[in-house]
Amino acid sequence: LAKTTQPISMDSYEGQEVNITCSHNNIATNDYITWYQQFPSQGPRFIIQGYKTKVTNEVASLFIPADRKSSTLSLPRVSLSDTAVYYCLVGRILTGGGNKLTFGTGTQLKVEL
Amino acid sequence: DTAVSQTPKYLVTQMGNDKSIKCEQNLGHDTMYWYKQDSKKFLKIMFSYNNKELIINETVPNRFSPKSPDKAHLNLHINSLELGDSAVYFCASSSRQGVPDTQYFGPGTRLTVL
Numbered sequence: 001l002a003k004t005t006q007p008i009s010m011d012s013y014e015g016q017e018v019n020i021t022c023s024h025n026n027i028a029t030n031d032y033i034t035w036y037q038q039f040p041s042q043g044p045r046f047i048i049q050g051y052k053t054k055v056t057n058e059v060a061s062l063f064i065p066a067d068r069k070s071s072t073l074s075l076p077r078v079s080l081s082d083t084a085v086y087y088c089l090v091g092r093i094l095t096g097g098g099n100k101l102t103f104g105t106g107t108q109l110k111v112e113l
Numbered sequence: 114d115t116a117v118s119q120t121p122k123y124l125v126t127q128m129g130n131d132k133s134i135k136c137e138q139n140l141g142h143d144t145m146y147w148y149k150q151d152s153k154k155f156l157k158i159m160f161s162y163n164n165k166e167l168i169i170n171e172t173v174p175n176r177f178s179p180k181s182p183d184k185a186h187l188n189l190h191i192n193s194l195e196l197g198d199s200a201v202y203f204c205a206s207s208s209r210q211g212v213p214d215t216q217y218f219g220p221g222t223r224l225t226v227l
Contacts (some may be wrong), residue, residue, distance in 0.1 A: 004226040043117070043203050044156065051213070085154060091213055097163025098144030098207055099214045103156035113191025 002026040002090045002103035006108045011110050018075045020107050022088030025069050033064060034101065036087045044087060044103075048073070075109075083111045116140050117219035121173070124160030125174050125225045126194060134189045134222045145187035146205040146216065149178060162187055168212075169218075175216070199226045 006022040023035065034049035048055055049063045050071075056064045061074040075082060085106040092100045117138045126132055138145065138161045146169075160188035165181045176192045187204060204219040 002187055034213065038154075041221070043205070043216065043221055044216075046215040049213055049215075086154070092130070093212065093214075094163075095160070096168040097210050098146070098161050098168055099162070099216070100158065100169060101216060102158075103148075106154060 001092055001100060001102040002028065002031060003102070004088045004090060006086075006107045007087050008105065009108040009110070010020065011112065012051055012078055013112055014075050014079050018078050018082075018109060018111075020075075020086055020088070020109070021070060022073070022104070023070045024088070024090050027068050028092070029061055031090045031092050033061070033062070033068070034089050034091050035062065035073045036089065036103075038085045038087065038106070047086070049091070078109075078111045080111050080113070082088045084109060115220065117206055117217050119202075119219040119222050120174060122131045122220065123223050123225075125227065127227055128196060129192055130194050131190070131192045132194060132224070133191070134202055134204075134224070136187045136204040136219060137191070138185055138204075138217070138219075140206055140208065140217060142206035142208040142217070143184060144207045145181065145184075146207075147189050148203040148205065148218075149188065150201040150221070151201060152200070153187055160187075160189075194224075196226050199224055 002024045031036040035047045036044040063072040087106045122214040162181045164173045207214040
């Protein structure tokens with residue numbers, strides 16, 4: 001699976017929009033992009049996923065350009081509770097069942113007042 | 114109601130011992146996974162089972178042996194524990210086949226080998 005590269009850390013203030021960009025240059029045609037959030041001492045939690053163009057849900061938006069070699073997670077109006085590690089992942093559907101996710105190093109987002 | 118649960122939450126043991134970590138999901142999912150997160154927070158998949166059949170077996174020492182007695186359970190047994198096995202182990206599950214899916218993670222088991 002394609003390796004992902006994302007910033008190690010980012011700082012923001014409450015109420016701001018945060019954009020975290022991830023590169024996945026070697027993504028395969030059938031792979032998809034997904035983002036997870038992890039708080040200390042907890043398991044990762046799904047945020048959003050997509051294949052191309054733009055996807056939006058109640059917590060975030062995901063922008064994927066036509067070449068799919070990068071993606072940007074957008075968090076509107078962050079709050080202190082959004083302080084967490086955000087993982088950009090490439091996912092692959094397995095013929096035997098399930099999906100395989102390859103986690104990168106993640107981006108530690110710190111939100112301050 | 115806990116969707117994916119793991120026991121124990123913490124496990125401290127000596128080198129050379131054998132230990133098990135249990136995982137249960139009450140989501141009715143067909144696929145379960147084990148991940149290892151090291152001290153640098155890098156999360157790596159170890160195993161995946163679909164309907165009790167092994168699907169993914171990454172390059173993991175054969176001291177690690179997963180066992181799936183039924184679709185709702187995936188246990189991890191580790192023989193002859195080594196210092197490098199110290200990490201947080203996460204269990205996860207997912208349901209949909211053939212399409213991108215969400216994985217639901219458990220709270221993790223922090224293993225410390227002394």
